[in-house]
Amino acid sequence: MSHQIEIPPLMPQGGNVQGKRVVLTGASRGLGRLLAHGFSQAGALVTLVSRTEADLKTVAAELPGPSLVCAGDVADDDFNEQVADASVAEWGGVDVWIANAGISPVVAGPDRTEPSVWRQVLEVNLTAGFLGARAAARVMEPGGRLIFTGSVLGERPGKGLSAYSASKAGLVGMAKSLALDLAPQGITVNVVAPGWFDSPLMDGWKNSPKLSAAILGHTAQQRWGDATDLAGAYQFLASDASAFVTGAVLNVDGGYLLA
Ligand SMILES: NC(=O)c1ccc[n+]([C@@H]2O[C@H](COP(=O)([O-])OP(=O)(O)OC[C@H]3O[C@@H](n4cnc5c(N)ncnc54)[C@H](OP(=O)(O)O)[C@@H]3O)[C@@H](O)[C@H]2O)c1
Numbered sequence: 376m377s378h379q380i381e382i383p384p385l386m387p388q389g390g391n392v393q394g395k396r397v398v399l400t401g402a403s404r405g406l407g408r409l410l411a412h413g414f415s416q417a418g419a420l421v422t423l424v425s426r427t428e429a430d431l432k433t434v435a436a437e438l439p440g441p442s443l444v445c446a447g448d449v450a451d452d453d454f455n456e457q458v459a460d461a462s463v464a465e466w467g468g469v470d471v472w473i474a475n476a477g478i479s480p481v482v483a484g485p486d487r488t489e490p491s492v493w494r495q496v497l498e499v500n501l502t503a504g505f506l507g508a509r510a511a512a513r514v515m516e517p518g519g520r521l522i523f524t525g526s527v528l529g530e531r532p533g534k535g536l537s538a539y540s541a542s543k544a545g546l547v548g549m550a551k552s553l554a555l556d557l558a559p560q561g562i563t564v565n566v567v568a569p570g571w572f573d574s575p576l577m578d579g580w581k582n583s584p585k586l587s588a589a590i591l592g593h594t595a596q597q598r599w600g601d602a603t604d605l606a607g608a609y610q611f612l613a614s615d616a617s618a619f620v621t622g623a624v625l626n627v628d629g630g631y632l633l634a
Pocket residue numbers: 400401402403404405406407424425426427430447448449450475476477478499524525526527568569570571572573574575576577
């Protein structure tokens with residue numbers, strides 16, 4: 376496993392999620408692991424999802440509260456339905472579905488972005504979000520919460536990131552449409568758009584002095600996001616306090632999109 380962010384024993388909390396039954400994809404490392412800790416510390420029951428069972432079990436063993444491990448590919452049509460069913464069997468229902476799994480396998484112009492890679496990015500970052508929403512809406516009751524992990528790169532695209540930026544911009548359009556579709560069911564649908572966080576996905580950027588300086592130069596707070604900066608935003612959107620918030624994008628970016 377690549378480097379892991381150090382997790383403080385008690386992160387700041389953004390809303391009451393005590394007892395909430397939360398499905399969290401991309402939970403095995405990076406931001407997902409951080410969210411798993413944040414929700415578990417706050418008393419949520421968490422279903423941990425990614426492809427690598429051993430890594431999920433490692434995260435499950437670190438958490439202070441109960442969790443369920445579901446290993447599989449979120450881009451698979453049936454897998455999301457299986458996760459929903461397993462969560463209902465384990466917890467009695469699903470209150471929150473966080474579609475957070477994501478990839479960025481290429482930073483290159485169109486000539487060096489293979490069509491198969493483009494499709495893979497869209498499958499995991501966008502289509503899987505839709506599949507998760509479908510599965511969640513089937514089992515959720517009124518008060519349910521869908522949260523997608525977007526990115527500031529969906530709003531301000533980066534060079535060489537056409538597939539990634541398209542997938543994250545697409546999530547915003549999809550979430551707004553789903554917010555309309557699912558409002559009659561009492562389900563809210565929102566996007567959290569992180570800025571630049573220290574995670575294995577960002578190793579290549581953080582380790583490059585030039586790229587790192589460019590990122591910090593745009594970030595008003597002039598620092599990378601850390602372990603205490605993210606979970607509270609998701610907890611607000613997962614809590615009863617956000618009942619009237621739907622179709623929104625919450626940037627958690629230290630001011631990256633300001634300059
Ligand atoms: N880090 C940042 O600064 C940043 C900024 C903006 C947005 N984001 C977004 O935040 C999310 C998490 O990113 P991260 O930085 O935490 O990345 P990361 O460290 O690479 O973690 C990605 C997670 O997604 C899982 N995953 C990847 N493909 C999957 C698939 N097909 N099925 C199931 N799980 C899959 C990975 O586990 P397995 O490989 O075991 O499946 C892992 O748990 C992504 O959506 C990313 O686009 C990150």
